Structure formats: C-alpha cells, structure tokens
Amino acid sequence: MRFDTVIIGGGLAGLLCGIRLSENGQRCAIVSRGQSALGFSSGSLDLLSHLPDGQPVRDLNSAIALLAQHHPAHPYALLGAERVRHYAQQTQTLLADCGLALQGDVDTPHLRVTPLGSFRRAWLSPAEVPLKPDVSQRTGVIGISGFPDFQPQLAAASLRKRGIDAHAEEIELPVLDTLRDNPSEFRAVNIARHLDAPEHFAALYDALHPLSQQYDVLYLPACFGLTDSSVFTQLNQQLACPLHLLPTLPPSVPGMRMQFLLQQRFIHSGGSWMPGDEVLHADIQNDRVTQLWTRKHEDIPLRARHVVLASGSFFSNGLIADRDRVREAVFDLDVLQCDKRSDWYRDDIFETQPWQQFGVQTDAQLHALRQGKAINNLYVVGSVLGGFDAIAQGCGGGVCAVTALHAAQQIAAQGGEQ
Template sequence: MKFDTVIVGGGLAGLLCGIRLSRGGQRCAIVSRGQSALSFSSGSLDLLSRLPDGTAVQDTAAGLAALETLAPEHPYSLIGAGRVYQYAREAQSLLAKCGLKFQGDASAPHRRVTPLGMTRPAWLSPPEVPLSPRKGEHICVVGINGFADFQPHLAAATLRKQGLRVTATDIDLPLLDNLRDNPSEFRAVTIARQLDQDSHFAELCAALRPLSETHDAIWFPACFGLTDDKVYTRLNAELACPLYLLPTLPPSVPGMRMQTLLQQQFIRSGGAWMPGDEVLRATLDNNMVSQLWTRRHEDIPLRADHVVLASGSFFSNGLVAGRDGVREKVFGLDVLHSPDRASWYRDNLFDAQPWQQFGVRTDATLRGQLQGETLQNLYVIGSVLGGYDAIHQGCGGGICAVTALHVAQQICAPGGFE
C-alpha cells in the first residue's frame, strides 16, 4: 500500500499532523494500536508553564526565548521561539475547525481548576472548565451519589482554604441505578452514555435546578458530552446560574471527545485510519525508511515518501525501559537518556524526575537519528521526543501540537515556513 505519508500513532500529535497533511493534499495514513493518551487527558492543553529552573512563565514569548538558552535540546528550542508561537496559534485555529471549542490564548497561560480544587496553568481549556473563581461567588460543587471518581467535599475543602465560599453536595439520579449495581461500570464514560440521551435530560436538569437557584455557579463532574456539547449548552440555558464541568479520574470524557472529533476530521479529510494495528518493523535503505511492516498487514508492507513517528512515551509504549537502558520500540532510534540508572529518578516523588526528559534524539528539523545518522524521511513528533519534562515544565499538549504542525509544514513545503 502506497501513501504520501504514514504516521505511526493516533494520539493528539499524530492526528493533528495527519489532519494538516490531508488538508495540504497529502494521501495520509495513521496506524493506531489502540486507545491513546487523550482518553486519559483532562481536555486542557498546556504550552509552557515553567522553565527548567522552575521559574513560572507568565509571558509565553519571553519564556520561549529564555528556553532556548536554558534547554537547547528542548523541542521548542530546536524549532525556534518565533515558530513555536506561530504554530501554537495555527493549532488553535485548526482545533476550532475540527469542532473543538477552547478558551485561552498562546500569549499567556490561564489557571484552570482541577478536580481537587487546586488551580494549574493551561494554554487552552474547554469552555465548560472553570477558571480561577472570583471571591464572593457562592459555588456549589455537586457530585453524583455513589460515583467514587469525583469527590465534591474534597474539592470544596481545598477551595475554602483559598477563601472562597463553597458548598458541596451529592445528587441522586435514579436513571443510573443500573450502573451502581456494578462499581466497575460506574465510571464517567458509562454515565455519559446515559446522560447524553435526550430522554434523560429532564431528570438531570430537575436535580440541578434547585441548586442553581441558591448559588452563583454549579461545578459538576464531566460526566456527559462524549461527542458534543449539546447537553452542557441546554443545561446552561435552563438553569438559573452558570454550570461548569470538572474532569474526573480517567477515562476522561473531555479527552475522549477530543479524540473522537479529531479522528472524525482526519477521516473526513481523506485520511486512512488503521485502528487496532501496530508497526512491528521497518526496512531501511540509504538512511531512508522504505517499508513498514504491521501486525495486521504482515505480508503487505506500507510504503510512503515520508514517515512520522508519533508513538508516545513510556505510557503509550513508544519508549521501553530495560536493564540496559531506554529504547525506541519501532525503529530503534537514538534515545536521549542517562546510562546511569541511579540518575534516572529523584527520591522525592514530587521533584522533577530526570526520566521524564528521556526520548528520541532528533536534529532541528525533527528528523530521527539512528546510530548518529539522520534518517532523511523519518520525522518524530509528540511525547516520544526527548529533551523536555511535560509535567514539570507544563508543555505536553503544546509539544504535541507544535511539533505536529512543524513536521507537517516541512513535508508539505520543504524548506519553507508559512
């Protein structure tokens, strides 16, 4: 099977790259092994929250400029601060065209509220996610009776410590009684499949309406909206005060909605989606990837002018740690890591962990390297890249979006920049 570009991995980075390439006229395929890390995402994306030395980033442009000096191997530093900023804005536009609404802007991070009532920086957040609340508002944090993956009283206690006026309560929804019989089924996704049904809207609205009449805002777990925001929009039209949603423990409804909408857009744009498959090995000729061999098409290789690796980090099995070090699973690419295992981690769990910065080594164009040689048609994007700490630096979503568009730009217009 012949394509212009084959992308290995169907998460945020792979999908954004595939959509951009397809919109540029490429015949593109994505090989996706299974559920991506998006299903475990809060639905918010971060661009750059902290520098490697721990300094908080208030001005994104200034933070990106400082990063080039502090961390020259960071993917943003390889791409260049000016281009990162432009790609971030392009990503916002592309996400909107895919039906994903966001609040926020690349110029400065905002602070979103977490399920435990804390706040953390973000680049983009769904419009239903509450931002730092204003003091004086009477907020009601509402849970669902029996739903263990969201604890309104814990969130309320944290918010009160910040000087906010907060009430916590649970509501009963008899329509979910069939799920309560099996605790393993009483999860956000299975609840959403019930609450997204038109026939159940009246019961949900009736349970929330009295609370909306005595509070300035309701914060509810994100347990509806698997494919769209219709229920959220209808509730805000019916209730007496604004309704906001907080993500729950994974699997995440906002993350799964993002995955679904991006996947649908990729297919609509003409891309070939290959789910439940994985690339097992590759044929290399003269520093070029000539063929890809997959588990489901073991006798029929995939051929492409360009190959993009978006297989994810340790969580997605794109990187594998062993006794002898860390390896990239598909091509065996050079990996940025320390050979001394004792230096991989810090004893304090909450410190920045060195292993978080392990990943594939590339050149400035994000082409992968094998034994020091650059593979001319193999690009690397997303969390499989090395040189950054997505958690400590708050840049995971931005890395996926920016590197995806940077590589798509080079494939569509080599040597140029729009």
Template sequence: MRFDTVIIGGGLAGLLCGIRLSESGQRCAIVSRGQSALSFSSGSLDLLSYLPDGQPVDNLESAIAQLQQQHSEHPYARLGAQRVRQYAQQTQTLLADCGLALQGDVDTPHQRVTPLGTFRQAWLSPQEVPLKTQTRLHTGVVGISGFLDFQPQLAAGALRKRGIDAQAEEIELPLLDRLRDNASEFRAVNIARQLDLPEHFEALYAALRPLSEQYEMLYLPACFGLTDSVVFDRLNQQLACPLRLLPTLPPSVPGMRMQHLLQQRFTRSGGNWMPGDDVLRADTNNARVTQLWTRKHEDIPLRARHVVLASGSFFSNGLIAGRDRVREAVFDLDVLQSAERRDWYRDDVFDTQPWQQFGVRTDEHLHGLRHGEALDNLFVIGSVLGGFDAIAQGCGAGVCAVTALHAAQQILAQGGE
C-alpha cells in the first residue's frame, strides 16, 4: 500500500500532523496500536510552565531564550520562540475547527482547578473546566454516591485552605445502580455512556437543581460528554447557577472526547485510520525509510515518501527500557539517555527524574538519527522525543503540537520529493 505519509502513532502529535497533511491534500495513514495517552489525559493542554531550573514561565519568548542556554536539546530550543508561538497559534485554530471549545491562549496561560482542589497552569482547557479566576464564588463540590474516582470532601477541603468558600455535597442517581453494583464498572467513562443518553437528562437535572439554588457555582466530576457538550450546555442553561466539571482518574472523559473529535476530523479529511495495528520493523536504504511492516498486514508493506514517528514514550511503548539501555521500538534510533542505569533515576520519588528526558535524538529538522546519521524522510515528533520533561516542565502537549505541525510543514514544503 502506498501513501504520501505514514504516521506511526495515533495520539495528539500523530493526529495533529495527520489532519494538517490530509487537509492539504496528502494521502496519509495513521497506524495506531490502541488507546493513546490522550485518552488518559485531563483534556487540558500545557505549553511551557517551568524552565529546567524550576523557574516559572510567564513570558514564552524570554523563557525559550533561557531554555536554549539551559538545555539546548529541548525541542523548543531547537525550533526557537517564533516557530513555537506560530505553531501553538495554529494548533489553537485547528483544535477549534475540530469542534473542541477550549479556553486559553498562547500569550495568556491560566490556572485551572484540579480534582484535588489545587491549581495547575495550562495553555488550553475545555470550557467545562473551572479556572482560578472563577473561585471567588460560594461553590458546591458535588460527588456521585458510590463513585470512588472523585472525592468531593478532599477537593473542597483543599479549596478552603486556599481561602475559597467550598463545601462538599453528594447526589444519588438510581439510574446508575447497575454500574454501582460492580466497582470496576463504576468509572467515569461508563457513567458517561449512561448520562449522555437523552432519556437520563431529567434525572441528572433533578438531582442537581436543589444544589444549584444553594450555591453560586457547582463543580461535578466529568462524567458526561464523551463525544460532545450537549448535556453540559443544557445543564448550564437550566440550572440556577453555573456548572463546571473536574476530570477524574483515567480514562478521562474530556481526554477521550478530544481523541474522538481529532480522529473524526482526520478520517473526514480523507485520512486512513489503521487501528489496533503495530509497526514491527522498517526497511531502509541510502538513509531513507523504504517500507514498513505491520502486525496486521503481515506480508503487505506500507510504502510512503515520508514517515512520521509519533509512537509516544514509555507509556505507549515507543521507548522500551532494558537492563542496560533504553531503545526506540521501531527503527532503533539513537536515544538521548544516561549511560549508567544508576543515573536514570533519583531516590526521592518526588524529585525530577532523569529518565523523563530520555527520548529519540534528531537533527535540527526533527529527522531521526541512527548511529549519528539522519534518516532523510523520517520525522520524529511528540513524546518519543528526548530533551524535555513533560511533567516537571509542563510542556508535554505543547511539544506534541508544535513538533507535529513543524514536521507537517516541512513535509508539505518538500512537495513531490
């Protein structure tokens, strides 16, 4: 099978790159093993919250200038502030075009409320997510009876410690009794499949209406809205006070909605979605990838002018840790890593961990390196890249988006090559 571009990995980076290419007329395929890390995310995206030395970021341009001095391997340091800003703004437009109603902007990061009642900086967040600027109101933090993945008492207590007038409440929803009987089934995604049904709206509304008359704001776990915001919008139209949603333990309803809408956009633009498949190996010749072999297609190779590796980090098995080294799973590309295993980690589990920055080495164009040589038609994007700590630096989603659009831009610029 022949394509203009084959993308390995169907998470945020792979989908953004695929949408950009498909909507520009390329015949593009995404090979996706299964659920990506996006389905386990909060639905909020970060761009850059902290520098490697721990300094908070309040200005993107100056932060990237410092990043280039502190850690030149960081993808942002490679691309520069102008490109990072440009691709971040393009991402905002692309996500909005996919039907994702997000609040935030590249120049105005915000503090979102977390399920633990703390604040975390974000670049973009779903409209449902409460922000720190909205916490002056008398707030009811509402749990669902028997639902253990969200603790309203914990969240309300943490908010009160921050001077916010918050109280924990709980609602009964008998329509969920079948799920409640099995703790493993009583999860946000399964609850959402019930509460998203039109016939169950009145029961949910009836449970929340009395509380909406007591408070100025309600927080509820994000247990509806798998594919759209219809239930959220209707509740906000009919309740006596505004309602906001907090993501729960994964899998996350807001993250799954983002995955669904991006995947839908990709296929509607003509992209070929290949789910439940693995790229097992690749053939190369003269520093170019010539064909890919997958588990499902067995003896039918995928051939493309360009290949994009967006396979994810350790979570998605894009990187695999052995006893002596970390390797990239498909091409055995060069990996940025500490030579000695004892230097992979620090004893304090809450400290920043060196292994978080392990990942594929590339040249300045994001071409993957193997034995120091660039593979000319292979681009590496997203969390499989090395040189950044997505958690400590708060830049995981931003790196995925920025590198995805940078790779797509270069592929399109090469035209028919």
C-alpha cells in the first residue's frame, strides 16, 4: 500500500499532523495501536508554564530564547519562538474547526480549576472547565452519590483555602443505579453514555436546578459530553446559575471527546485510519525509510514518501526502558538519555526526574537521527521527542501541537506522491 505520508501514532500529535496533511490533499494514513494518552488527559493543553530551573514563564519569546541558550535540545529551542507562536496560533484555529470549543490564547494563558480544587496554568481549556473564580462567588461543588472518582468535599476545602466561598453538595441520580451497583462500572465514561441520552436530561436538570438557585456557580464532575457539548449547553441555558465541569480521574470525558472529534475530522478529510495495528519494523536505505511492516498487514508493506513518528513516550510504548538503556521501539533511533541507570531518577519522588526528558534526538528540522545521521524522510513529533519535561515545564500539549504542524508544513511544501 502506497501513501504520501504514514504517521505512526494516533494521539494529539499524530492526528493534528494527519489532519493538516489530508486537508492539504495528501494521501495520508495513521497507524494506531489503540487508545492514546489523549483519552487520559484533562482536555486542557499547556504551552510553556515553567523553565527547566522552575522559573515561571512570563513571556514566551524570552523564555524560548533562554531555552535556546541553556537547553538547546528542547523542541522549542530547535524551532525558535517565531515558529512556536505561529504553530500555536494555527493549532487554535484547527481545533476550533474540528468542533472543539476551547478558551484561551497563546498570549493569554489562564488558571483553570482542577478536580482537587487547585489552580493550574493552561494555554487552552474546554469551554466548560472553570477558570480561577471570583472570590465573591458562592460556589457549589457537586458530587454524584457513589461516584468514587471525584470528591466534592476535598475540592471545596481546597478552594476555601484559596479564599473561595465553596461548599460540597451531592445529587443522587437514580437513573445511574444500574451502574452504581457495580463500582468498577461507575466511571465517568460509562456515566456519560447514560447522561448524554436525551431521555435522561430531565432527571439531571431536576437534580441540579434546586442547587442552582442556592449558588452563584456550580462545579460538577465531567460525566457527560463524550462526543459534543449539547447537554452542557442546554443545562446552562436552563439552570438559574452557570454550570462548569471538572475533568475526573482517567479516562477523561473531555480528553476522549477531543480524541473523537480529531479522529472524525481526519477520517472525513480523506485520511486512512488503521486502528489496532502497530509498525513492527522498517526498511531504511540511503538514509530514507522505504517500507514499513505492520502486525496486521504482515507481508504487505506500507510505502510512503514521508513518515512521521508520533508514537508517544513510555506510556504509549514509543520508548522502551531496557535494563541498560532506553530505546525507541520501531527504528532504534538515537535517544537522549543518561548513560548510567542510576542517573535516570532521583530518590525524592517529588523532584523532577531525569527520565522525563528522555526521548528521540533530531536535527533542527525534526528529522530523526540514527547513529548520528539524519533520516531525511522521517520526522519525529510529540512526546516521543527528548529534551523536555512535559509535566514540570507545563509544555506537553504545546510540544505535541507545534512539532506536529511543523512536520506537516515541511512535508506539504515538498508536494504529494510521486
């Protein structure tokens, strides 16, 4: 099978790259092993919150200049501030075109409320996620009886420590009794499949309406809206006060909705979605990938002018930790890592861990390096890249989006299949 571009990995980076290429007229395929890390995310994206030394980022341009000076392996340092800003703005437009209503902008990061009642800096957040509230608002934090993945008392107590007049409440929702009987099934995604049904809207509204008359704003766990925000919109039109949703423990409904909408956009744009498959190995000749061999297609190789590696980090098995080294799973690419295993981690689990920055090495154009040489038609994007700590630096979503669109831009500039 022949394509213009084959993308390995169906998470945020792979999907954004695939959508951009397919909508540019390329014949593009995404090979995806299964559910990506996107479904386990909050649905919010961060761009860059902290420098590696822990210093908060106040200005994106100056922060990336410092990265280029002191941390040249960081993906943002490789691309430069102008490109990072350009691709971040393109991402905002692309996500909106995919039907994702997100709040935020590259120049105006915000503080979103977390399920623990703390505040976390973000670049983009789903429209239903609450931002740092006005201290004068009387806030009702609503739990669902028997739901183990959100504790309203904990969230309300944390908000009160931050000066917010917050109080915990609970609703019963008998329509969920069939799930409540089995604690392993009483999870946000399964609840959403019930509450998204039109016949259950009245029960949800009836439970929330009295509380909406007592408070200035309500926070509820994100337990509806798997494919769209219609229930959320309808509730806000009818309740007496605004309603916001807090993502729960993974899998997350907002994260799964982002995955679903991006996947649908890729397919509708003409892309070939290959789920439940994985690339096992590749043929490389003259510093170019010539063929990809997958588990499902066995003796039928995938041939493409360009290949994009968006396989994710350790969570998605894009990186594999052996006893003496970390390796990239498909091409055995060069990996940025500490030589001694004892240097991979620090004893204090609350410190930033060196292994978080392990990942594939590339040149300035994001071409993969293998034994020090660039593979000219293989681009590396997203969390499989090395040189950054997505959690400590608050840049995971941004790196995925920016590098994906940079790779797509370079590929599109070279034209389609020949």
